[in-house]
Amino acid sequence: MNTRSHAATLLDMADLLRPNAIRAAAALQLADHLAHGPLTAQTLAERTGANPVMLTKLLRYLDELGLLRRDDEDAFTLTELGEPLRRDSRQSLGQFLSAEGLFGRADLGLVGLLHTVRTGESSYAAAFGREYWDDINGDPAFAEALDKEGPTRIAFDADLIVDAYDWSGVRRVVDVGGNNGTLLMELLVRHPHLTGAVLDLPGVSKIAARRVAEAGLSDRGEAVAGSFFDPLPTGADVYLLSGVLADWSDERAVEILGRCGEAAGQEGKVLLAEINLDMESSGQSAAATDLWVSATVPTPSRTVGRLKELGAAAGLTLTWEGPGTHIRSLLEFGAGGARA
Structure with a gap:
């Protein structure tokens, strides 16, 4: 050539x-x-x-x-x-592929890729002035996209949350930043004694409320409009964060964990089920995905050790470490000592 x-x-x-x-x-x-x-x-x-x-x-x-x-x-x-x-x-x-869709919006943020390569910060924020989820969750114009494109089945080894954690002594769980309610609904179905709520921004919580009702779970599940940067509803036994912190910087992640800890108090727990994407070990074919994720969200991959450090920085104590996979880890935090 x-x-x-x-x-x-x-x-x-x-x-x-x-x-x-x-x-x-x-x-x-x-x-x-x-x-x-x-x-x-x-x-x-x-x-x-x-x-x-x-x-x-x-x-x-x-x-x-x-x-x-x-x-x-x-x-x-x-x-x-x-x-x-x-x-x-x-x-x-x-x-x-829609330029106004959930994934299309993320792809358009790649015009700021040079900013990511130079600074390590997300290209999405460089292109649009706000981080991806701030933009998507905070703009009613994207509610339809969230409704149509949001997950309808749990993914990224989220079965670990449902099966590996001991839910037998839990009465109520709040899925903080739980998006459209998919994970909460799975928990309620698999553990019939549980009650719970999805907490997310107004546009998303409306979608979650409708989906919970359509699933026939309104007697045990609900959706609450709110931000995990503000004080959270108290009284739940477990405050679940599933795949949330990867979308935020270390500083903001500590804020989120701190809010969960405040709401949990001395008796409750914070269950961190974080996605750990190790693209480098996945071979060359994962290079495009690795670059896309890193350019879209601020910190797509943290080690378990780093997650423990963030929990400590938020004033939380590690009380239990569950089994993990190459995609997801499971850590429980509280204000007291380690679980027996």
Whole structure:
């Protein structure tokens, strides 16, 4: 391959127009509008609320990419390649790729990658002025994305929380930063004596409340709107933090642990079930994931030893260390001595 070919390859690899055009098409749901037949740019502009001139330019480019096909009447038809952008497609990528979606928003933050490489700080904050979860959880515009893209099954070895911890003596658990309630619901189903609550910001807690009700668990579960940087509801036996601290700096992580400790008091416990992503040991194929995660959230991987240090910095005492996996650790903290 000659130097000119290498240059062409690099230009293609570094292209930003193509991915952003596809994500714009996904956000506008062009594939869904074209699902039943060809439409003109003017009609699509009316249905999507887009600028007609700029939408026409986008449609022509999508035609060049092969996602759409333009006919002699200047109407556009969805191609087989573009089918996965339909929201009702069996293997739909429409919501996932949307520039306004949960994951699409994170990907757009990668424009600040240079900032991450230079400073170690998240590129998302550099691009948008706020950390990822501050932005997503704090903006009602993303509530729909959170609802559609949030997990419906526990993941990242979260079974460890449900099975390896002794829940027999626990009456009530608060899943702090529990997102849409998936983990709490699993705990309530698997341990019928438990009652509990998800605590998260208002937009997320509304989703969790609805999902808990739809699961028929409203008699034992609820969702509470709040921030884990503010005082938390007291009276629970266990304050659970599952995969939360990885999204925050050491300083903020200590704040979160401290709030949980305050709410737990002398009798309660703080159960830290943190995700520990060790990408380096996963081989070269994990390099892209490692870079993406590190650029999106401030501290995606901490050692168990470091988590213990953060607990101590928050004024907590390690009372139990559970079994761990290569993905997740399980640590219990309290204000008293070690558990017998």
